[in-house]
Amino acid sequence: MGKRKSRAKPAPRKRMDKLDTVFCCPFCNHGASVECTIDMKDMTGLAECGICQERFLTSATALTEPIDIYSEWIDECERVNTVEGDAE
Numbered sequence: 001m002g003k004r005k006s007r008a009k010p011a012p013r014k015r016m017d018k019l020d021t022v023f024c025c026p027f028c029n030h031g032a033s034v035e036c037t038i039d040m041k042d043m044t045g046l047a048e049c050g051i052c053q054e055r056f057l058t059s060a061t062a063l064t065e066p067i068d069i070y071s072e073w074i075d076e077c078e079r080v081n082t083v084e085g086d087a088e
Contacts, residue, residue, distance in 0.1 A: 021066040026077050028052040036066035045069035 023034040030051045038045045038060050045060040047069050056073040 019065055019067050023047075023070045025049040025052060025054065026074060027054045034070065036069045038064055038066065038069070045072075047073045 021036055022032045023036070024031045025033045028049060028051050030049070033051045034047055034049050036045065036047045040060070040062070043060050045058045045064055045066075045068070047056040047058075047066075048054070056069070056076065058069055058072050060069070
């Protein structure tokens, strides 16, 4: 009689690192002062600085993460600064 075939063990799953939800403010440069929240009921994303009270509100989808909201805020700040720099 032969041995039973052993089943190969499945490969271990790689663990995904959690993305940040707290960031550095682009206005007051305080580290870990901007908190991003997503309201799925209203489908909005809010980034707000706890120090200088600056806020950024944007639309959100089911796939939106806090880093996406913060990145949109930074992109909007750069766009406004570029437009103002070109006008001078």
